[in-house]
Amino acid sequence: MSGKHFDKAAAGWDQKQRRVELAAKIAAAISSTLPLNKNMRALEYGCGTGLVGLALAPKLSTLTAVDTSTGMLAELARKIESEKISNVTPLRLDLLQESLEDKFDLIFCAMTLHHIKEADQLLARFCDLLKDGAYLAVADLKEEDGSFHDAEADGVMHHGFNPEYLVTTLAGLGLTQVSVKEVHSIIKTNEAGASRAYPVILVTGKKG
Numbered sequence: 001m002s003g004k005h006f007d008k009a010a011a012g013w014d015q016k017q018r019r020v021e022l023a024a025k026i027a028a029a030i031s032s033t034l035p036l037n038k039n040m041r042a043l044e045y046g047c048g049t050g051l052v053g054l055a056l057a058p059k060l061s062t063l064t065a066v067d068t069s070t071g072m073l074a075e076l077a078r079k080i081e082s083e084k085i086s087n088v089t090p091l092r093l094d095l096l097q098e099s100l101e102d103k104f105d106l107i108f109c110a111m112t113l114h115h116i117k118e119a120d121q122l123l124a125r126f127c128d129l130l131k132d133g134a135y136l137a138v139a140d141l142k143e144e145d146g147s148f149h150d151a152e153a154d155g156v157m158h159h160g161f162n163p164e165y166l167v168t169t170l171a172g173l174g175l176t177q178v179s180v181k182e183v184h185s186i187i188k189t190n191e192a193g194a195s196r197a198y199p200v201i202l203v204t205g206k207k208g
Contacts, residue, residue, distance in 0.1 A: 022184055022200065023051030026110045026139045029183035029202045034135045036060060040105040043129065045095060045122075046112025050076040053088065060106070063088045066095070095125045104129055108137040111200075117157040120169060127173040130207040136175060138166065139183065142199040148188065166203040175205030 030036075030052075036059040044053040047065035049072055057063045065088055067073050073090045080088055093100065096118055107126045116122050126136055141148060141160030149156045163180045170178045184200040 018186065020051060022186060023110065024055065025184040026200070026202065027052045027055035029139070029181070030108055030137045030204075031056060031059060033181075033202065033204050034106065034137060036106070041102070042106040042108065043100075043102075043104045045107065045109040045126070046115070047076060047090070048072045050079055050088070052108070052110045054079065054083075054085065056108075057085065057088050061087065064091055064102070064104075065089065066091045066093045068092065068094050096121055100129060102129070103131045103134075105131055105134045106137070107134070108139075110139040111141070113138060113140045114158040114160060115155045119158060119161075123169055124173055127170075127175065127207065132208040134207050135204065136170065136207070137202060137204045139200060139202045142182070142201045144198055147190070147196070148186075148198050160198075161201075163201055163203070166201075170203065170205045175207055178203065178205040180204075 036056065038059070038061055040060045042056070042060045042063045043066060044063060045066050047053050047067045048069075050065060053063055053065050065073075065076055067090075070092060073092055076090050079085070080090070096116070107130060109126075113119050113122065123138070130136060143160040143162045146159045148159065167178050167180055180201055180203040182199045183202045185197045186200060187195055187197055189195045
């Protein structure tokens with residue numbers, strides 16, 4: 001994932017209504033699918049400006065909001081301060097390069113996995129960081145032909161994911177109750193004026 005690209009984009013990130021709408025749909029889907037509660041210590045990876053995480057934080061005990069972009073984390077920290085949020089802690093960390101000692105009751109990420117070349121390794125790291133009985137939720141694009149991102153888009157490592165691949169991978173990592181569902185559809189219009197829908201899927205599972 002290119003930190004510089006996201007650093008530059010951070011200040012105006014929330015100004016795209018499509019992003020705000022998508023984050024709300026993902027947060028609602030996680031909330032309705034998993035039994036969130038005030039005892040849960042959660043980790044969000046690829047938190048960005050907190051569009052998903054801050055929507056879920058009131059339902060959780062604590063949220064460690066992780067990203068590799070200092071610009072995104074600065075925007076999140078500004079929100080935390082202005083809204084006087086006490087249970088969210090921003091953290092700059094690359095889970096594929098650095099260790100994290102804590103274990104969590106919930107780990108989630110939204111529209112992050114397609115920016116990670118070593119997606120399998122990241123999913124394995126998530127599972128390692130889950131407590132027994134904890135939950136994982138991963139939202140991302142359903143596999144597409146590469147037309148979703150602009151040609152100059154930075155840091156795109158996967159053109160979405162095959163739902164069966166995600167389910168099989170998480171089951172292979174020891175998760176149970178693994179399921180996948182479509183939670184949103186992003187409508188994009190190309191230069192020729194043709195509109196196309198790109199499904200967003202949510203895969204969830206439980207450790208143990």
